Amino acid sequence: MAGKRKASASEDSDAPQKSAKTEDAQVPEYLVAGARQFGFMLRGLKLMQPKLEALNIPFFMVKGDPIKTIPDLCKKLKAGCLVTDFASLRLGREWRDEIAKKIDIPFDEVDAHNVIPCWIASDKREYGARTIRSKIHKKLPEFLHEFPKLEKQPKWDSKVKPDKVNWDAEIKAALEKGKEVPEVTWVKPGEDEAMKMLNGKDGFLSSDRLKKFSKHRNDPNQPEALSNLSPYYHFGHLAAQRAALEASKLRSKAKEDVDAFLEESVVRRELSDNYCFYVPNYDSIDACYDWAKESLNKHRDDPRENVYTLEELEKGETHDELWNASQKEMVHTGKMHGFMRMYWAKKILEWTNSPEEAIEFGIYLNDKWELDGRDANGYVGVMWSMGGIHDQGWSERAIFGKVRYMNEKGCRRKFKVDEYIELIKERLKKPA
Ligand SMILES: Cc1cc2nc3c(=O)[nH]c(=O)nc-3n(C[C@H](O)[C@H](O)[C@H](O)COP(=O)(O)OP(=O)(O)OC[C@H]3O[C@@H](n4cnc5c(N)ncnc54)[C@H](O)[C@@H]3O)c2cc1C
Incomplete structure (x- = not known):
């Protein structure tokens, strides 16, 4: 179950901004991200587009300053409401605040990034893991549920159709622009690859790797003891909730390891969002x-x-x-x-x-x-x-x-x- 709230001007809108040159940019700049990060993101989106279209969900890719392009798209589509994912960092919060000021349709923020929505997990800055842990565990039975099945939607009948995305050109431009930080290939983007990393052959949960997590995760000579899931969480290719659900099924076989994994990927991770969301000068x-x-x-x-x-x-x-x-x-x-x-x-x-x-x-x-x-x-x-x-x-x-x-x-x-x-x-x- 995901939590929703009104996405309006928020607590930290006065916070100073970090570098983000989005105006007129072919490939937007975002907090020193290079080919490594933009390549992963774009390749993941490319793989997602046909999955959405199979469900009759059109995929619009807009480039440039989101404070301008998102309200423009809403207007063009005559949208009835706008829904956004949650972001705890300043830049993402400012984008949401500014967009909220420019549109006059309902604007909801859904925290699909965390298992317990950040503002429900706690309504204040938490001192540490020990103060947020019990709050999270108390709310897990309410939120740690299977996702609703995605239904095929009625055919998109708006006259406004998405422009065809030239993925190859987009990716090539991103790789050229960010070439100082080249892509890596040991971790491949997309939902299917994320699921393989989680529980495919040799995946974290389906091999003996999970059983090393509680004892060996702090040994740099045993990197296989770690899940390698953080890029998938970061770019939204895998929900932390999916990983938590799959890991929880293995508790009877590897209780200590599953509990340690949930401590990191739910408690510690949500504590990070708690800090950045409630402490604008984080x-x-x-x-x-x-x-x-x-x-x-x-x-x-x-x-x-x-x-x-x-x-x-x-x-x-x-x-x-x-x-x-x-x-x-x-x-x-x-x-x-x-x-x-x-x-x-x-x-x-x-x-x-x-x-x-x-x-x-x-x-x-x-x-x-x-x-x-x-x-x-x-x-x-x-x-x-x-x-x-x-x-x-x-x-x-x-x-x-x-x-x-x-x-x-x-x-x-x-x-x-x-x-x-x-x-x-x-x-x-x-x-x-
Ligand atoms: C100086 C420093 C910088 C870091 N930079 C990042 C970063 O840029 N991005 C990032 O996602 N993590 C960062 N971490 C946290 C952590 O080191 C990584 O999440 C982890 O190494 C990612 O590898 P994994 O997915 O194999 O993690 P695993 O050990 O398999 O853990 C599973 C998941 O739990 C979460 N997790 C693990 N450790 C922590 C932690 N200490 N705090 C919060 N959540 C955690 C992550 O989402 C991770 O994917 C940083 C930690 C330190 C000390």
Whole structure:
């Protein structure tokens, strides 16, 4: 069951905007997305179009500034209402707010992105997983249901028909424009591929991979223990609800693993949307809790043993081989292992001039190179690592203040660091 609410001017409409040049652009720019991300999105849409048409649902592709093109399309179609999916990030919220001001038909927002609609899961910023977990679990019986079957619609009888989309040209233009960040092929776009990744042959749920999730998901040498579903969730090729429904069916066989998977893909993921939705300056140190802000400020002038430029970081040219391996993993494959993302972000805090610079570099690199980047999970990941969001204070130390610290020694206690560095070296020799 999806939750619906009026999509009107909302809490964070005054928030500053990040880069999005959509006016007149052939291929819109969106938060440093490149060929990797636009290619995945467009190829997924191309695969969706015939599925919709088989149900008599026409597919209109409009390009350019959505604040202009969506109201124009509504007018052209003489639409009776407009329905949008939920977005927790500023840019998506601003688009919805501005569109709401320009149309005079009902405009509803449906959260199909989460299992429990964000505003129903909680009506306020949650402190952490421990405060939102019980709220989510209490509401799961109401919302975690099978989707209604899609019925074939009556034939589209409007005089306004969609223009034919030249997919090849669209994809070619996107790939050319974003070529600095090339596509990857190990994860293929579209609903069918997402379902294969979930429970096809060797899929996450249908192989022995699920049974590794609770014990081995933090071991970068066992990447098969992870689901690889985040790009599908991000681009809407797979609903987190579908994955949760399928995983729940396996609880009697692998209770601990299913519960751990639901903790990540429902509780933690919805906590990320909760943070971004209720905290408009979600990527600023001002959004941190007082204990973190105060101690980061107290230590902002601490001497740094190593300071790297954005370029050095981007190229993976630091003194730390482990860090370089994870950076190169992300650049080459579009996916850094989840455990390494924490270490990676914390080292950026240690090796830059200020927490502000660290947050800026971390978000930039994450959004540019991760296929699942530009997502609430990414902003929370960076802010958890660098600003203690959803975490607690730890013993105070240089630069980090009370924000949780991680070092290579700790990694060595958890997993075979040299094996991971070798694994990535081998991975870099193969096409992504
Ligand atoms: C610095 C940093 C940056 C990150 N950037 C992103 C990002 O840009 N996009 C993104 O989707 N995730 C991000 N994460 C969260 C997490 O690392 C990824 O979701 C996960 O690695 C994706 O791989 P997977 O699908 O195989 O995950 P699995 O481990 O199989 O988990 C299943 C799903 O649970 C959710 N999930 C897992 N870990 C987290 C988490 N810590 N917080 C919230 N949800 C989680 C994801 O939706 C994921 O697809 C980041 C974490 C950190 C620390």
